[in-house]
Amino acid sequence: MTSRNYLLKTIGGNIRRNFWLMILFFLAFLVVMPASTLTALDGAKYIDTTNFTVNMTNTFIQCIRSSLVQVIVAGCGALAALSVFFYLYSQEKTDFYHSLPMRREGLFMAQFLSGFSLFLIPYVLNLLLTLAIGLVYGAVNQTALSILVIHTLLAVIYFLAIYGAAVLAILLTGNLFTGTLGFMTLMFYGPILYMTFTRLNARFFETIVQEMDYDFGIFLSPLIAYISGGTVDWTWKSLCIYFLYGVVLALVVILADILVYRIRPSESFHKAIAFKKLEPVIKVCGILPLSLLCALYFSGYMYNQFFWMVIGAVVLTLIFSMIFDFLCNMDIRMALKPKVSTGVILAVLILILGGYRTDITGVDTFLPDEEKVASMSLYLPSVSGQFQYPESSVTESPTYTTFSLNQWVEDFQEIYALAEKSVEYVRDHEAYASDVQSLRENGDPEQTMVMIYIGYHMKSGQDVYRMYYIPETEELVENIGRVYDTWEYREKILPTSYIDTEKIENIYTYSFTESGKALTLSDENQERLLKTYQEELENMTFDQSRREKQVGWLELQEKAEPEISAMGYSVNSTYTYSYNLPVYASFEKTRAMLEKLGNPMADSIEPDQVESILLSRYSYESGEEQYLEKEYRTEEDIEKLLAQATFRDERFTVGSHVNYQVSCEITWKDSKKDKIAFYIFEDSSLTDILEQLNQGNTD
Numbered sequence: 107m108t109s110r111n112y113l114l115k116t117i118g119g120n121i122r123r124n125f126w127l128m129i130l131f132f133l134a135f136l137v138v139m140p141a142s143t144l145t146a147l148d149g150a151k152y153i154d155t156t157n158f159t160v161n162m163t164n165t166f167i168q169c170i171r172s173s174l175v176q177v178i179v180a181g182c183g184a185l186a187a188l189s190v191f192f193y194l195y196s197q198e199k200t201d202f203y204h205s206l207p208m209r210r211e212g213l214f215m216a217q218f219l220s221g222f223s224l225f226l227i228p229y230v231l232n233l234l235l236t237l238a239i240g241l242v243y244g245a246v247n248q249t250a251l252s253i254l255v256i257h258t259l260l261a262v263i264y265f266l267a268i269y270g271a272a273v274l275a276i277l278l279t280g281n282l283f284t285g286t287l288g289f290m291t292l293m294f295y296g297p298i299l300y301m302t303f304t305r306l307n308a309r310f311f312e313t314i315v316q317e318m319d320y321d322f323g324i325f326l327s328p329l330i331a332y333i334s335g336g337t338v339d340w341t342w343k344s345l346c347i348y349f350l351y352g353v354v355l356a357l358v359v360i361l362a363d364i365l366v367y368r369i370r371p372s373e374s375f376h377k378a379i380a381f382k383k384l385e386p387v388i389k390v391c392g393i394l395p396l397s398l399l400c401a402l403y404f405s406g407y408m409y410n411q412f413f414w415m416v417i418g419a420v421v422l423t424l425i426f427s428m429i430f431d432f433l434c435n436m437d438i439r440m441a442l443k444p445k446v447s448t449g450v451i452l453a454v455l456i457l458i459l460g461g462y463r464t465d466i467t468g469v470d471t472f473l474p475d476e477e478k479v480a481s482m483s484l485y486l487p488s489v490s491g492q493f494q495y496p497e498s499s500v501t502e503s504p505t506y507t508t509f510s511l512n513q514w515v516e517d518f519q520e521i522y523a524l525a526e527k528s529v530e531y532v533r534d535h536e537a538y539a540s541d542v543q544s545l546r547e548n549g550d551p552e553q554t555m556v557m558i559y560i561g562y563h564m565k566s567g568q569d570v571y572r573m574y575y576i577p578e579t580e581e582l583v584e585n586i587g588r589v590y591d592t593w594e595y596r597e598k599i600l601p602t603s604y605i606d607t608e609k610i611e612n613i614y615t616y617s618f619t620e621s622g623k624a625l626t627l628s629d630e631n632q633e634r635l636l637k638t639y640q641e642e643l644e645n646m647t648f649d650q651s652r653r654e655k656q657v658g659w660l661e662l663q664e665k666a667e668p669e670i671s672a673m674g675y676s677v678n679s680t681y682t683y684s685y686n687l688p689v690y691a692s693f694e695k696t697r698a699m700l701e702k703l704g705n706p707m708a709d710s711i712e713p714d715q716v717e718s719i720l721l722s723r724y725s726y727e728s729g730e731e732q733y734l735e736k737e738y739r740t741e742e743d744i745e746k747l748l749a750q751a752t753f754r755d756e757r758f759t760v761g762s763h764v765n766y767q768v769s770c771e772i773t774w775k776d777s778k779k780d781k782i783a784f785y786i787f788e789d790s791s792l793t794d795i796l797e798q799l800n801q802g803n804t805d
Contacts, residue, residue, distance in 0.1 A: 113212070113215070113216050113219075116216040116217075116220065117216060117219055117220045117223060120190055120216075120217065120220035120221075120224075121220060121223055121224065124189050124190070124220075124224055127185060127186070127189050127224055128224050128227060128228055129228075130185075131178075131182050131185075131224065131225060131228040131229070132228035132231065132232065134178045134181075134182075135175075135178060135228055135229055135231075135232035136232055136235075138172060138174040138175050138178055139169075139175060139232045139233065139235070139236045140232055140235040140236045140239055142169055142172065142174075143166065143169040143170075143236050143239050143240065144239050146165050146166075146168070146169050147162060147165055147166060147169075147239065147240070147243040147245055148243075150162055150165040151243070159244060159245075159247075162243055162244055162245035163245050163246075163247055163249070163250050165245065166240045166243075166245035166246065166250050167249075167250055167253055169236070170236075170250070170253055170254055170257050171253070171257065171336060171337065173333060173336065173337055175257075175261070175336075176261075176332055176333050176336050176337075177333075179225075179229075179261050179264065179265050179268075179332070180264075180265075180268050180329050180332065180333075182224075182225045182229075182265065182269075183225070183265050183268035183269035183271075183272055184268070184269075184272045184289060186221035186222070186224045186225050186269055186272075187221055187269055187272030187273045187275075187276060187289075188272065188276070188282075188285075189221065189224065190217045190218070190220045190221040190224075191217060191221075191273055191276045191277070192276075192282075194276055194277070194280075194370075194374070194375065195276075195280065195281055195282060195285070195375050196375060197373075197375050197376075200372050200375055201372065204372050210367055210368045211364060211367075211368065213367075214363065214364055214367045214368075218273065218360070218363070221269060221273075222265075222266070222269065225265055225269070226262070229261065233254075233258060236254075237254065256345070257336060259349070260332065260335055260336055260348065260349070260352065263349065263352035263353055263356055264328055264331070264332035264335070264352050264356075266356040266359075266360065267328040267332075267352055267355045267356040267359055268293075268328050268329060268332070270356060270359030270360045270362075270363055271289065271292040271293065271328060271359050272289050272292075273359075273363050274288075274292065274359060274362055274363050274366065275288035275289035275291075275292055276288075276289075277363060277366045277367055277370055277380065278366065278379065278380050278381065278384070279377075279378065279379060279380060280374045280375050280376055280377035280378060280379065280380055281375075281376075281377075281378065283433075284378045284379065284433065291392065293327055293328070293329045293330075294327060294329075295326075295327075295391075295392070295395075296323065296325075296326020296327050297323040297324070297326055297327050297330060298395055298396070298399065299326065299395050300322065300323035300326055301323065301399065302395040302398050302399045302402075304316075304323075305399065305402050306398065306402070306458075306462055307469075309402060309410065309462075310462040310463065310465070311462075311465070311469045311470055312470060312532075312573075312575075313469065313470045313472070313532065313572040313573055313574055314469065314572075314573070315507070315511070315559060315571040315572065315573045317504070317505045317507040317508055318507070318508060318511060318561075318569075318571040325351055328352070328355055328359075331348065331351060331352070331355075332352070334348075335348035335352070378433055378434045378435075378436075379434060385434055385447075386445075386446070386447035386450075389427065389430050389431075389447045389448075389451070390447055390450055390451055390454070392430070393423060393426045393427060393430060393451055394423075394451055394454060394455065396422075396426060397419050397422040397423045397426060397451070397455065398419060398455070398458070400418070400419075400422050401415050401416075401418035401419035401422060402415065404418040404422075405418055412459075412463060415459070416456075416459055419455055419459065420452065420455070423448070423451050423452055423455060424448070427445065427447070427448040427451065428441045428442065429441075431443075431445065470532050471529050471532055471533055472529070472570065472572060473525060473526065473529045474562055474564065474570070476522055478564055478565055478566075479518065479522070479562050479563070479564060479565070480516075480563050480564060480565045481514040481515055481516045481518060481563045482514070482515055482518035482521045482522060482525075482560065482561060482562055482563065483510070483511045483512065483513050483514050483515060483521075483560070483561035483563070484510075484515070484521045484524065484558070484559065484560055484561075484589060484595065485507055485510035485511050485558075485559035485561075486556070486557070486558060486559070486586065486760065487557050487559075488556060488557065488758060488759040488760035489586065489590065489599070489758050489760060490510055490599035491506070491510075492758055492759065493599065493600070493601050494601060494685035494686050494687070495601045495604055495685060496601070496604050496605055496606070496609070496662075496664060496685060497664070497666055497683045497685070498604075498606075498609075498664075498666070499604035507559060510559070510599070511559055511561040511571055512561075513598040513599070514561070514563050515592070515594050515595050515598070516594065517592055517594050517595075520585065520588045520589040520592060521560065521589055521595075523585055524558065524560070524582075524585050524586070524589065525560050525572075527576065527581075527582065527585065528558055528560070528572075528574035528576050529574075531574070531576045531577075532574065554577070554578040555575045555576065555577060555578065556575070556576055556577070556578045556582060556586075556760050557573065557574075557575055558573065558574045558575075558576065559571065559572070559573045560572050560573075560574070578760060578761065580761075583652075583760060583761035586648065586760060586761065587647070587648035587649055587761070590647075590648035591647055591648055596644065597644075600643060600644060601685070601687060602636075602639070602640040602643055602644060602687075605636065605640075605662070607632065607633045607636050609664045609665070610632065610636075610662050610663065610664055611663050611664060611665055611682070612624060612625075612662075612663040613625040613627075613632065613635075613660055613661065613662055613663070614660070614661040614663070615658060615659075615660060615661070615700060615705040615707065616658050616659050616660075616661065616686075616753075617657060617658035617705075617706070617707040617708065617753075618657065618658070618708060618710075618711045618751070618753070618782065618784070619708065619711070620705070621780070621782070622661070623705050625700075625703055625705055626703070626704070627703055631699075631703070634699070635696070635699050635700075635703075638695050638696050638699060639660065639687065639689075639693065639696045641695075642690075642692070642693045642695060642696055643687070643688075643693075646690065646692070648758075648761075650690075650692065651690070651758055652758065652761050652762055652763065653763065654690045654691050654692055655690065655691045655709065655750075655751070655752040655753075655787065656688050656689065656690055656691075656752045656753040657689055657690065657691050657697070657707045657708065657709050657752075657753060658689045658707040658753055659686045659687055659688050659689055659753065660686065660687045660689060661684050661685070661686050662684060662685055662686075662687065663682055663683070663684045664682070664683060664684070665681070665682050666681050666682070666683055688753075689707055691709040697709075710748060710749070710751070711748045711751060711772070713741060713744050713745045713748055714775075715774060715775055715776070716744050716748065716772055716773070716774060716775065717739070717773045717774060717775045718737050718738060718739045718744075718772075718773045719737070719738045719743070719744055719747050719748075719770060719771070719772055719773070720735060720736070720737045720738075720770070720771045720773070721735065721736050721737075721738065721747075721768055721769070721770055721795070721796075721799050722734065722735035722736075722768070722769050722771075722799075723735075723767050723768045723769065723799065723800075724767070725800070734799055734800065735799070736798055736799045738795065743795055746791050746792060746795060747770065747786060747792070747795065749791070750786040750787040750788070750789065750791070750792060751770070751784045751785075751786060752764060752784060752785050752786070752787060753784060753785075763787045763788060763789070764785045764786065764787055764788070765785065765786055765787075765788040765796075766785060768785070768786060768788075768796070768799070769783060769785075770783065770784050770785065770786055771783050772784070
């Protein structure tokens with residue numbers, strides 16, 4: 107009973123001494139919670155009177171989810187820790203507190219709970235005021251109340267984590283300056299470490315798929331995790347992750363605080379770091395990633411030359427080491443003396459850079475044994491990247507690359523053969539990285555390179571992703587064709603696998619002669635048309651898609667319904683989106699149905715309707731860019747060009763017979779008709795015509 111009374115008296119005394127801070131917290135929360143909610147709700151009642159209740163509720167939810175509240179909570183954690191534990195930076199106050207007839211654990215809990223109370227009381231009061239304002243305006247329903255409860259729990263949990271980290275920074279240091287640096291380190295060291303790792307991978311490894319590097323860095327900082335957890339659109343899974351992470355982190359940090367407080371020397375007030383033995387450990391762990399990250403940015407200005415990266419890393423390590431040693435000892439001569447810790451940093455630095463430079467772990471040549479692979483995925487931008495998909499099928503993936511590489515195929519023998527060719531090419535070309543960089547910057551019209559993304563789902567449960575640039579050869583095209591013609595793979599990449607006919611509101615057709623003409627058809631005819639199209643597209647082989655001309659496309663329009671979060675509120679508003687489906691010359695059933703419906707797609711253009719055809723291209727001969735164009739008006743030239751005409755979108759670019767370097771534009775004899783653009787299949791019949799264009803003849 108005596109201990110409990112003393113604990114309560116200590117907390118009460120601390121609150122009275124820091125009452126000014128509680129008032130400051132109250133005013134800060136008053137501005138970002140009740141005041142902002144009152145202003146927002148009072149303005150929202152005039153915006154949308156047709157959906158008054160929904161509008162008011164959504165406005166109230168937006169106020170609850172304000173990132174400003176999270177910033178204030180984090181700031182309260184840092185200031186509360188500084189307020190109640192600042193005595194550790196003073197000899198007299200430390201001696202006084204440590205002379206009290208209390209165990210260190212009890213003394214710590216009294217101070218810790220005092221700081222927590224300084225935050226909790228003003229936060230709860232403002233929370234109740236905010237709820238009252240929402241009730242007065244009729245903006246609170248079950249969903250809004252659930253979100254309010256969740257944000258309150260998140261605020262309390264992550265306050266404890268941030269507050270505990272701030273206390274730990276104070277316990278490990280002996281003055282305000284290094285304590286502030288320590289707190290910033292605890293908040294951002296994890297993300298910096300993660301950023302250094304990913305940037306090194308991106309700098310040295312050409313086959314790493316950056317899009318598949320999920321941002322785990324947010325869970326390496328309580329501050330960033332809290333802000334992310336409060337602003338993302340929750341699913342039940344994400345909610346559990348953020349709650350579990352916050353609770354575990356808060357418990358770990360608080361237990362670490364108690365342990366460190368028990369053994370912290372009372373005379374630590376005059377030291378930069380409270381524990382002398384921790385100095386070299388903190389120095390190595392802190393300076394190493396910082397030097398590497400700064401060297402990465404520095405070498406970027408020097409054309410990513412490895413020499414300058416090494417020089418930058420070494421020089422920065424020496425500079426940062428001297429600064430660190432000076433801050434710890436406040437002696438310039440001690441800072442200039444060589445230290446073992448500095449040598450350790452330089453040695454590890456050279457090992458890391460050397461390992462990355464030589465790819466000692468074999469990242470770029472990674473190829474697991476086939477029997478260790480459970481399934482594989484393949485994303486070819488030149489194939490599946492040419493398709494367009496219903497938005498609802500890819501919304502759960504951050505990028506289309508992510509969506510494609512998560513389409514796993516169990517019959518993966520041909521994909522594995524493609525991976526073997528890719529890895530073999532990397533192994534046989536020592537200058538692979540510089541070759542890829544040169545291709546990205548300058549291009550090479552004489553050599554077509556194919557981009558290949560490959561995913562391995564290992565039997566161990568691990569997922570590994572790689573990306574390659576390899577030359578387009580007939581052997582490679584045949585390999586890709588065998589992969590495409592495997593139904594398990596083709597089913598996953600064709601847009602028809604994801605179309606829901608009931609969601610389609612309108613269909614428009616585009617062809618050589620008409621653009622954007624709406625189809626007028628019943629639901630039954632619409633379903634029949636799409637099933638017919640689906641059958642013809644899915645039966646088309648890869649070789650057919652390479653050789654056949656495209657005669658138009660179907661534009662499908664769908665209405666996107668609002669996304670509903672785990673809490674039941676809408677994430678966005680309703681809108682309409684569209685996507686295109688290619689129609690080839692051999693789709694006779696689809697074209698016949700379109701003709702009956704009044705939207706024909708002819709497989710060719712009548713030459714007598716064409717006034718002229720303009721060809722244009724860019725030439726890079728002699729290292730200079732030159733724009734070339736020529737207009738063809740003779741009947742013979744027009745007939746030759748129209749015979750090879752294909753519609754320009756949604757065509758596979760790998761192994762294609764289309765000349766993508768030449769742009770074509772038709773001018774009609776009927777001046778009221780708009781000019782249209784197309785591409786051409788290149789064969790011997792167009793040799794003379796293209797030679798005239800390449801000569802720059804504009805007559």
